[in-house]
Amino acid sequence: MMIEFYEKTKEFHIHNDWISYIIQVFENGHLGNLYFGKKIKRNRDFSHLLQTGERAMAIYPKEQEYDISFQHTKMEYPVYGTGDFRFPALEIEQENGSRITDFRYESHKIYTGKTPLKDLPSLYVEKEEEAETLEINLWDEVCQARLTLSYTIYQDAPVICRNARVKYFGDRSIKIQKIFSTSLDLPDSNYEMIQLSGAWARERYPKTRKLQQGIQGFGSTCGCSSAEHNPFLILKRPYTTEDQGEAFGFSLIYSGNHMEQVEVNTHDITRVLQGIQPETFCWPLHNEEEFQSPEALIVYADHGLNQMSQVLHRLYQRRLVRGTWREKERPILINNWEATEMNFTEEKILQIAKKAKDLGVELFVLDDGWFGNRENDTCGLGDWYVTNFQKLPNGVKGLAEKIVKLGMGFGIWIEPEMVNKDSELYRKHPEWLLQTPNRTLSPGRNQYVLDFTNPDVVEYIYGMIKKILQSAPISYVKWDMNRYITECYSLTQSPETQGTVFHKYILAVYRFYERLIQEFPQILFESCASGGARFDAGMLYYAPQAWTSDDTDAIERLKIQYGTSYAYPISSMGAHVSAVPNQQVGRTTSLSTRGNVAMFGAYGYELDLNWLSLQEQEGVKQQILFMKKYRRLLQYGTFYRIHNPFTEQKAAWIMVSEDKSRAMLGYYRILGAPNQGWDRVYVKGLDEDKLYRVNDDDNQVYYGSELMYAGFMLEYTGERGSNRDFTSELYYFEAIENEEV
Numbered sequence: 001m002m003i004e005f006y007e008k009t010k011e012f013h014i015h016n017d018w019i020s021y022i023i024q025v026f027e028n029g030h031l032g033n034l035y036f037g038k039k040i041k042r043n044r045d046f047s048h049l050l051q052t053g054e055r056a057m058a059i060y061p062k063e064q065e066y067d068i069s070f071q072h073t074k075m076e077y078p079v080y081g082t083g084d085f086r087f088p089a090l091e092i093e094q095e096n097g098s099r100i101t102d103f104r105y106e107s108h109k110i111y112t113g114k115t116p117l118k119d120l121p122s123l124y125v126e127k128e129e130e131a132e133t134l135e136i137n138l139w140d141e142v143c144q145a146r147l148t149l150s151y152t153i154y155q156d157a158p159v160i161c162r163n164a165r166v167k168y169f170g171d172r173s174i175k176i177q178k179i180f181s182t183s184l185d186l187p188d189s190n191y192e193m194i195q196l197s198g199a200w201a202r203e204r205y206p207k208t209r210k211l212q213q214g215i216q217g218f219g220s221t222c223g224c225s226s227a228e229h230n231p232f233l234i235l236k237r238p239y240t241t242e243d244q245g246e247a248f249g250f251s252l253i254y255s256g257n258h259m260e261q262v263e264v265n266t267h268d269i270t271r272v273l274q275g276i277q278p279e280t281f282c283w284p285l286h287n288e289e290e291f292q293s294p295e296a297l298i299v300y301a302d303h304g305l306n307q308m309s310q311v312l313h314r315l316y317q318r319r320l321v322r323g324t325w326r327e328k329e330r331p332i333l334i335n336n337w338e339a340t341e342m343n344f345t346e347e348k349i350l351q352i353a354k355k356a357k358d359l360g361v362e363l364f365v366l367d368d369g370w371f372g373n374r375e376n377d378t379c380g381l382g383d384w385y386v387t388n389f390q391k392l393p394n395g396v397k398g399l400a401e402k403i404v405k406l407g408m409g410f411g412i413w414i415e416p417e418m419v420n421k422d423s424e425l426y427r428k429h430p431e432w433l434l435q436t437p438n439r440t441l442s443p444g445r446n447q448y449v450l451d452f453t454n455p456d457v458v459e460y461i462y463g464m465i466k467k468i469l470q471s472a473p474i475s476y477v478k479w480d481m482n483r484y485i486t487e488c489y490s491l492t493q494s495p496e497t498q499g500t501v502f503h504k505y506i507l508a509v510y511r512f513y514e515r516l517i518q519e520f521p522q523i524l525f526e527s528c529a530s531g532g533a534r535f536d537a538g539m540l541y542y543a544p545q546a547w548t549s550d551d552t553d554a555i556e557r558l559k560i561q562y563g564t565s566y567a568y569p570i571s572s573m574g575a576h577v578s579a580v581p582n583q584q585v586g587r588t589t590s591l592s593t594r595g596n597v598a599m600f601g602a603y604g605y606e607l608d609l610n611w612l613s614l615q616e617q618e619g620v621k622q623q624i625l626f627m628k629k630y631r632r633l634l635q636y637g638t639f640y641r642i643h644n645p646f647t648e649q650k651a652a653w654i655m656v657s658e659d660k661s662r663a664m665l666g667y668y669r670i671l672g673a674p675n676q677g678w679d680r681v682y683v684k685g686l687d688e689d690k691l692y693r694v695n696d697d698d699n700q701v702y703y704g705s706e707l708m709y710a711g712f713m714l715e716y717t718g719e720r721g722s723n724r725d726f727t728s729e730l731y732y733f734e735a736i737e738n739e740e741v
């Protein structure tokens with residue numbers, strides 16, 4: 001039993017071997033949060049964990065009862081306007097204009113398993129026994145609405161999965177103005193908050209700040225999760241490091257506008273809210289209609305940030321990603337974007353593909369530029385068929401067949417949500433754009449966003465995409481999204497439902513993806529939004545990997561991949577070796593360093609390999625052989641961050657196999673400096689008692705304990721020395737029998 005209800009004390013205790021989450025039903029039917037954190041033993045009563053008592057100026061729910069003031073206590077799912085002056089988790093506007101709600105406990109249900117969320121991505125179970133779920137129903141008599149709070153706990157992970165839904169039973173209507181997926185009140189504020197923020201080409205940089213009284217937070221109003229702020233947040237103790245101390249990880253399984261907020265009140269109670277961005281949301285409900293929030297996860301770790309990330313990585317790889325590509329090694333691909341952009345011919349593509357095949361690449365991806373009159377980024381989007389037979393004389397089919405005949409898989413780029421004004425689609429259907437009447441429509445990359453809340457639009461686009469996927473042997477699709485949403489308004493929605501458009505839009509994207517993966521289950525999908533602007537857990541449910549960033553410089557990627565790893569698994573990060581000087585920053589790094597960074601990811605190349613010298617081509621061949629040999633370990637091992645490229649002139653990380661018998665250490669020097677001290681890496685994650693051989697060299701044999709506590713000594717001079725910029729090494733550790741020493 002992982003979820004218990006103590007009838008006498010009216011407490012729910014959700015627990016497994018790692019965590020306890022305790023909720024109390026107050027006498028008046030409101031819910032308070034008693035505890036969330038490391039597992040605590042069952043006591044006959046936990047109510048003392050709720051700090052209560054009379055305070056000057058406080059507002060109380062009842063006359064003469066100065067016990068619980070909503071203002072000073074930890075609420076489970078707070079509402080607006082009745083004495084809790086903090087930001088609420090739920091706000092409902094009723095027909096008379098009131099926003100006061102009063103949801104009280106009505107019933108609950110505890111069951112084995114986990115129910116998938118309707119139309120939304122969520123973690124799943126394979127066997128019912130893996131998880132238990134608690135659903136608490138609360139009722140507001142005046143509002144005539146039921147609020148259901150759902151909590152799932154897995155047997156083998158320190159995680160709580162949460163969501164909320166509201167169903168209306170009245171005969172008028174209500175409007176949901178805010179509905180967060182997670183609301184968590186913690187009893188003190190001695191935390192640092194880490195967010196993953198950035199911009200195009202420098203996505204997901206970790207930013208840390210100490211919590212202060214008042215509100216601190218971030219979010220997105222761009223129509224997607226965004227490059228600016230990822231839907232992910234960490235609260236950690238000031239003393240927490242990568243390897244020790246407490247941390248909470250909050251992750252929203254959602255790809256639309258989101259909000260993450262931490263509020264500390266005057267008594268140092270911390271409230272975390274995570275969910276749909278209220279600024280761009282308003283959802284009306286009529287009789288018997290229901291609104292379902294996205295799912296949010298809260299991970300608790302008491303062994304530092306590495307542990308927190310590892311829990312998320314495993315859950316995402318095993319219980320979020322689905323289908324053929326779940327836990328499968330990802331093909332080594334070559335993508336033509338940085339080599340040709342839109343300026344290619346079939347001949348040119350085949351030249352790139354042939355060379356790639358010779359060197360061992362497994363899949364060719366034809367990027368932007370194959371459809372309609374797509375000569376540059378002002379035209380063609382929306383016409384998902386070949387019209388330019390000078391570029392592709394035999395269409396996609398002809399090219400795909402030739403590439404498959406070479407012995408490679410074939411993949412294709414699409415951007416189904418977008419349209420250029422210079423396209424057949426726009427000429428026929430200018431009304432299919434998201435657009436506000438009588439307002440200028442702001443362009444972005446010369447393109448506009450299609451109104452995916454209109455089923456006619458979706459059907460039309462789906463039809464074209466389906467046709468192209470059916471027409472050729474396509475085993476991979478890169479789905480891009482290259483602009484944010486502005487002037488968000490749908491000509492097919494009523495004035496009353498304009499506040500639903502952003503959310504309906506992303507639901508339609510999810511439905512589109514779902515249809516595609518059901519219809520083409522063998523295809524590997526990669527999500528992309530000008531690089532990593534929609535790199536979120538919602539997308540991973542449909543596309544098991546994402547293009548991490550348009551910045552392919554190895555040194556920039558150290559930071560981007562390091563930051564991304566706080567929330568997302570290595571197997572989900574598309575990472576390619578590109579040409580030098582690098583297109584985004586002009587930096588020149590060695591082929592070896594470019595490979596050594598990208599190998600911790602879904603590996604590929606993004607250049608014309610014919611440009612390389614014969615020696616470099618041989619280097620590529622060796623990289624590919626190496627990647628094929630160690631791919632499972634590199635993509636599905638347990639990942640530990642060791643040296644932080646944001647704070648040091650170096651980076652290091654390691655992937656360790658589940659049984660700890662194999663590990664790959666990546667060590668990267670950023671700027672070298674002369675006459676440095678000796679360098680050593682304190683390796684992580686190994687078995688103390690196992691004996692490891694390094695790089696198959698019998699002269700380098702060390703116990704795990706030595707490697708972790710005394711350190712692994714690095715060589716000092718030459719290409720491997722600490723005095724060279726942008727150098728790197730990979731070290732492979734393999735456990736050997738003790739007798740072999």
Ligand code: DGJ
Nearest residue numbers: 337367368528530531550
């Ligand atoms: C943005 C992507 O991130 C790139 O990789 C490339 O696909 C371009 N779009 C194509 O327009």
